[in-house]
Amino acid sequence: MKIYQSTILNNFPNLTHAFTTKDGGVSKTPYNSLNLAFHVQDNPQDVLSNHEKLANEIEYDRRTLVHMKQVHSNIVHTVGPKDNFDNPPTCDALITDRKNTPLMVMIADCSPILFYDEEKEVIAVAHAGRQGAFKNIVQNVINTFTNIYDSHAQNISVTIGASIGVCCYEVGGEIYEEAKKLKLDYAIEKRDNSFYLDVSKILKTQLLTSAIKEVNIEVSDECTCCKHDKYFSYRADGTTGRFCGVLMMNNSKDK
Template sequence: MIGQQHHESGAHFAFTDRWGGVSAAPYDQLNLGGAVGDDPRSVGANRELAAKDLGLDPAAVVWMQQVHGRDVAVVDGPWRMADIPCVDAVVTARRGLALAVLTADCTPVLLADPVAGITGAAHAGRPGLVAGVVPAAVEAMTELGAEPARIIAFTGPAICGRCYEVPADMRDEVAAVVPQARSTTSWGTPAVDVTAGVRAQLAAAGVPVREDSHMCTRESADHFSYRRDRTTGRLASYVWLGETPGRGTGEAEL
């Protein structure tokens, strides 16, 4: 099942949950991650199902090999499977090209400047937050002609700051870089709120966050969570612009 937002500007943002695919347990059902141990044929079938639900060509979605860094790739089309680089953000100036992020607790960040025709997608886990992958993605978009104040930013389902327990020294290391990420679990131990940190980094870059997902992956049985299950599938978040500037349908939920 896929939730999708159509912005009146022609920007599209979509987030999957775990249902509606063909993968067997523990990856059931709509696992979209190709590096978690699932049958590659099931992953391929799931990616095709998700793309078709979104009205996209499955062969024209840009994926990444995510490594928790800050490297950004500028793309004008999908890579061959053997050539997918190790990056944690992608940006494009090509309308209609969908960019995808895989997560199972990390924060997916989707960005679009519909006026300039520039989109970006970033994978922000704790290491990526500290490394600055989101500001790097915004910078790459700006170099292509985007303006931060025009960028529409969405964050997707992620582990919340009340559930992401870490050692106290790790929380301090993160908070030294992004103070807004400091948190405490609902049971009173040190924690990190990656989404709050991402929101602060976007604001510092001049990007207004239009909408955050309030879905905690660890708490939701409808979403994959590495923290909860360890061996599990991956969700996907997608961003793309309509081929025609300004073409949109208002906001809608699928």
């Protein structure tokens, strides 16, 4: 299994985290191989096996994992005792101060975002594609940190995993017009009468506007569409699986 980790989050020994790739699972074509999403018409037993493999690889209890029914919203769900693997909430971000409760975001071109406040010991994950960026889900996550957990933005570390890059994310004129109305057209590149959107640029700007320190922000420069041999990419492949970002706090800081 090929996973990769965040340089920033690796600084915290009480965290378990990973971003997955396609590699290391049992799903068949076109979901080969480590597809973690049940909603893409893959064999459910294969998906469950993939979840078990990942849980064993990075050492968490698969049954306690909380994932989401993602709907391209800016809804943030606060994880409680009723949330578990078999009961995913409908939202696009999860936040908790519960230990040994892994949170998962699934993607195939959108941005997987992992958040950690070391001071208050709170974690969050978010799914942000174009719609999530345009709806500023980042601001909602940071507001939840501050309003519910009394976090200070300067204490929050954020890492954004691989996603579709401005190199590949061509959008129509209507998206350009929408971006202009939202004052986000700074993230649009025009090339040969076509428009290309830089979602990562929007997300980083929103994080900085939310008072996250730049030194606490890490953004992957890998494009899922360019590297669809490594990552699932909806833009490149259409029918495909989902890879993930997963984050958990452990009981002990000396894990």
